[in-house]
Amino acid sequence: MFDTALRPVHILYGTGALLVLLAGTTLGSYPSYLISLALINVIAAVGLNLLVGNSGQISLCHSSFMAIGAYGSSMLTAMFGLPFWLSIPCAALGAAAVGALLGMPARRLSGIYLALATLAFLQIVQIAIEESADFTGGVRGLDVPKAFFWPSVPVGPRSLFFVVAGACALSIWSAANLLKSKLGREINAARLSPHAAQALGVSVARVKLTAFALSAAYAGLAGGLLSLVVGFVEPNEFGISAALRQLTFIVVGGMGSLAGSVLGALALSGLPELLRSAKEYSDLASALILLASLLFMPRGLVTLWQHLTVRTAHPVARPHRSPAK
Amino acid sequence: MSTSFYLQLLIAGISVGSVYALVALAIVIPFKASGVLNFGQGELATVGAYAALVLIEAGLPYPLVAILVIGVGGLAGMAIERLLIRPIAGAPAFTLVIATFAIGLAIKSAISIHWGDTPHSISGPFGDDPLTLGTLRINPTSLWIVFCTVLVTLLLTGFFRYVRAGKAMRAVALNAEAASLMGIRINGVYRWAWAISAAIGALAGLLVAPVVGVNPEIGQLILRGLVAAVIGGFTSIIGAVVGGISVGLLETFAGVWVGGAMKNLTPFLVLLVLLAFRPQGLFGSREVYRV
Numbered sequence: 123m124f125d126t127a128l129r130p131v132h133i134l135y136g137t138g139a140l141l142v143l144l145a146g147t148t149l150g151s152y153p154s155y156l157i158s159l160a161l162i163n164v165i166a167a168v169g170l171n172l173l174v175g176n177s178g179q180i181s182l183c184h185s186s187f188m189a190i191g192a193y194g195s196s197m198l199t200a201m202f203g204l205p206f207w208l209s210i211p212c213a214a215l216g217a218a219a220v221g222a223l224l225g226m227p228a229r230r231l232s233g234i235y236l237a238l239a240t241l242a243f244l245q246i247v248q249i250a251i252e253e254s255a256d257f258t259g260g261v262r263g264l265d266v267p268k269a270f271f272w273p274s275v276p277v278g279p280r281s282l283f284f285v286v287a288g289a290c291a292l293s294i295w296s297a298a299n300l301l302k303s304k305l306g307r308e309i310n311a312a313r314l315s316p317h318a319a320q321a322l323g324v325s326v327a328r329v330k331l332t333a334f335a336l337s338a339a340y341a342g343l344a345g346g347l348l349s350l351v352v353g354f355v356e357p358n359e360f361g362i363s364a365a366l367r368q369l370t371f372i373v374v375g376g377m378g379s380l381a382g383s384v385l386g387a388l389a390l391s392g393l394p395e396l397l398r399s400a401k402e403y404s405d406l407a408s409a410l411i412l413l414a415s416l417l418f419m420p421r422g423l424v425t426l427w428q429h430l431t432v433r434t435a436h437p438v439a440r441p442h443r444s445p446a447k
Numbered sequence: 448m449s450t451s452f453y454l455q456l457l458i459a460g461i462s463v464g465s466v467y468a469l470v471a472l473a474i475v476i477p478f479k480a481s482g483v484l485n486f487g488q489g490e491l492a493t494v495g496a497y498a499a500l501v502l503i504e505a506g507l508p509y510p511l512v513a514i515l516v517i518g519v520g521g522l523a524g525m526a527i528e529r530l531l532i533r534p535i536a537g538a539p540a541f542t543l544v545i546a547t548f549a550i551g552l553a554i555k556s557a558i559s560i561h562w563g564d565t566p567h568s569i570s571g572p573f574g575d576d577p578l579t580l581g582t583l584r585i586n587p588t589s590l591w592i593v594f595c596t597v598l599v600t601l602l603l604t605g606f607f608r609y610v611r612a613g614k615a616m617r618a619v620a621l622n623a624e625a626a627s628l629m630g631i632r633i634n635g636v637y638r639w640a641w642a643i644s645a646a647i648g649a650l651a652g653l654l655v656a657p658v659v660g661v662n663p664e665i666g667q668l669i670l671r672g673l674v675a676a677v678i679g680g681f682t683s684i685i686g687a688v689v690g691g692i693s694v695g696l697l698e699t700f701a702g703v704w705v706g707g708a709m710k711n712l713t714p715f716l717v718l719l720v721l722l723a724f725r726p727q728g729l730f731g732s733r734e735v736y737r738v
Contacts, residue, residue: 180541182548227723233540234484238673239722242715245670249715253708366552369545402560409553416546417534 134381139291146283154283158351160391161290162344167371167383168297169340174369175378176301177333178313179228183240184368186247187338189360190217191345193251193258196266196355206269206277206285210346214339221338225331244362251357263356266349277350286347293340297380300336309333310378363405370412376422385423451582456699462589464695465596469651470672471679471687472603473644479620479682480640483532483543487551489669490558491645495520495652497558500567500661509572516653517646524645525638532641533634551666559663566660575657592654599647600688607684616640671698674714677721 145157170184194213198204204212224243228236251258258264269277269285277285300306311319312329320326349355367390375386390411397404415422470492478484498519502512531550535542571588578585606613618626619636627633652665659665675694679686694714702710 174541178541180544182544227719231722234544235722237484237486237540237544238677239719241670241673242718242722245715246712246719249708249711253712362548363552366545366548373545402556405556406553406560409549409556412549413531413546413553416538416542416549417531420535420538420542 135294138384142287146280146287151279154279155351156391156395158283158286159348160388161286162348162351163368163371163387163391164290164384165293165347166341166344166368167375167387168293168380169337169344170368171372171375171378171380171383172297172300172309172340173333173337175372175376175382176306176313177309177330179330179333180233180237181240181334181337182237182362182365182369183224183244183247184337184341185360185362185364186244187217187221187341188345188348188364189247189251189355189357190220190338191342192266192349192355192360193264193345194342195346196264196349197257199267199269203273205271205273206346206350207271210343210350213346214342217342217345218335218339221341222331222335224338225334228334229327229330241362244365248357248361251360258357261357263354266353266355268353269350282350286351289343289347293343294380294384297340297383301380305329305332313378363408366412367408370408370415372422373412374415374419374423376424379422379424382422382424389423449582455583455585456703457696458583458585458589460696460699461692462586462592462695463699464675464692465593466651466655466668466691467671467675467694468596468688468691469599469647469654470668471675471691472599472684473648473651474669474672474676475679475681475684475687476603476644476647477528477637477640478676480616481532481536481619481637483536483547485644486544486547486669486673487527487549487554487666488547488644488648488672489666490551490554491520491523491648492652492655492668493555493558493663493665494523495649496656496661496665497562497652498649499653499656500569503569513650513653516649520649520652521642521646523649524641524643527645528638528641533637536637551669555663555666562663564663566662568660569656571657588654588657592658595650595654596688596691599650600684603643603684612636612639671695671714674718677718 142157142161145154149157166184166188169187170181173179173181173184191210191213194216195206195209198209198212199206224240228239231239252261254260255262269282271277301310308319308324308329309332311322311324312326312333316326319329345360348359371386371390372383373386374390375384376382390408393407393411394401394404397407419425470488473491474485474488495516498516499512502515503509507515527550531546532543535546538546571591573587573591575586575588578587578590607617608614615626615631616636616639618629618631619633623633626636651668655665655668671694672691675690676687677690678693679688679690694717697713697717698710701713705713
């Protein structure tokens with residue numbers, strides 16, 4: 123049953139990869155910049171959905187881990203001259219470590235208390251960035267050093283696009299495998315029935331902590347790439363509205379579904395572009411979309427897709443009417 | 448540093464803390480009644496501040512403005528409860544957290560689209576000239592804020608203790624099902640809980656507007672209000688007030704003793720530590736689960 127349900131998704135991913143390849147080789151710099159941003163959103167959404175959708179923990183601070191990735195990688199490059207393929211993974215690891223630290227108290231919290239703890243963490247990261255202006259540039263922001271493969275080999279815009287696309291593919295692939303692994307099943311079990319999972323020998327606390335660290339790693343990766351693509355980072359980019367925007371991706375796409383993360387992030391990344399002439403409406407539109415989605419489509423776009431595929435593959439048996447006499 | 452300096456700081460801290468206390472009260476009341484924590488509560492203060500701006504510019508006298516602002520807040524609270532919260536009541540915590548956040552963001556961005564981000568200044572009911580009391584110089588607005596907070600606290604305490612609707616609210620908080628079997632209309636209780644909370648939020652906005660200026664970021668008050676509510680244990684009126692004033696004092700004194708960065712950081716560090724070690728707050732009682 124799972125195989126037949128997944129196959130169309132595989133085709134979708136294949137087509138997506140082809141489209142990205144085509145886009146990277148033919149499109150001009152501005153469209154490919156926009157697609158890069160969308161792919162980075164996909165990475166962030168994949169990580170967030172792992173934590174929120176699969177392990178069932180609320181997080182309002184995903185954008186903070188992106189900030190750690192973005193600032194961490196650009197500072198590593200600026201101070202130690204690391205190439206991006208070292209600085210971004212290092213920053214992502216750093217984000218994962220901080221995520222694990224935050225996950226420690228979070229193991230005991232759930233619901234609104236976890237929301238509060240992550241909100242406090244978001245504020246602390248924000249204030250820390252703003253106040254340590256010597257390293258981070260404070261509220262004025264920080265210019266990100268140009269990315270290079272090797273000190274003498276800079277990364278051109280076109281190769282940067284493929285770096286981002288590769289990282290995005292890697293994220294989707296790793297998350298898909300992760301969710302099918304033992305750990306992935308444990309993560310889902312920790313959400314669906316923590317008591318039963320615990321009784322079956324799953325350490326729910328450890329699983330929740332791991333989910334926190336993994337999700338932070340994806341966010342760190344996304345943040346590092348974002349800093350390269352945009353070339354400039356500022357603390358406002360990683361505040362609560364960014365965190366909510368990422369939550370909108372997974373709510374609109376579908377909680378706990380990898381396809382949902384991809385779908386939601388891609389669908390909504392175009393929004394700021396659509397509203398380019400009326401930039402101030404973008405927050406309002408995003409909040410209204412989030413609300414409408416929670417009210418009318420709480421399980422996300424991906425359920426529409428499943429509706430179509432599952433219905434045709436396995437017609438739902440209708441209850442038999444008692445034969446009329 | 449003289450005693451009067453510290454006295455002045457004390458008054459400033461209590462006055463700032465009173466605003467936080469009001470926001471904390473506005474958070475606690477619907478949470479206690481319906482179990483929904485309104486993360487958009489701060490934006491109701493913003494609504495209150497802008498309502499005050501419009502009404503004062505229309506030339507209305509302050510007492511009338513105050514009454515109308517509280518009324519606008521109450522209506523906004525009822526509307527939010529009826530249109531947005533009731534359809535998803537009983538949804539998982541995640542849905543409610545995100546939905547209330549989204550409501551707040553929608554209000555805030557709508558306001559900033561209409562009025563822009565530049566702050567407008569309005570004056571308090573007693574002007575801006577400081578009162579001089581020996582060596583002390585006190586802003587009358589500060590005293591007015593403290594007075595209003597004390598008044599609201601007393602009114603709420605009386606309401607929950609002696610008034611039928613208040614007692615019904617407490618009954619629903621204790622056990623909604625049993626309360627409804629006793630003939631209490633639960634939906635009515637939720638509506639009034641949201642109306643009262645939003646009215647208090649709007650009042651907080653009206654009070655704080657002369658101090659910080661009317662701007663879309665007033666909603667940021669929610670963060671301090673949440674810290675205060677957690678300190679107070681999320682359940683009691685008095686806990687929320689004490690929590691609010693402690694946050695105000697903590698912030699003010701941390702700002703003087705440790706520096707500006709610490710002033711902003713302290714409330715959140717306290718919140719994280721509290722959540723890690725004593726999530727039921729300083730005043731609350733631990734929730735007991737029976738399996």
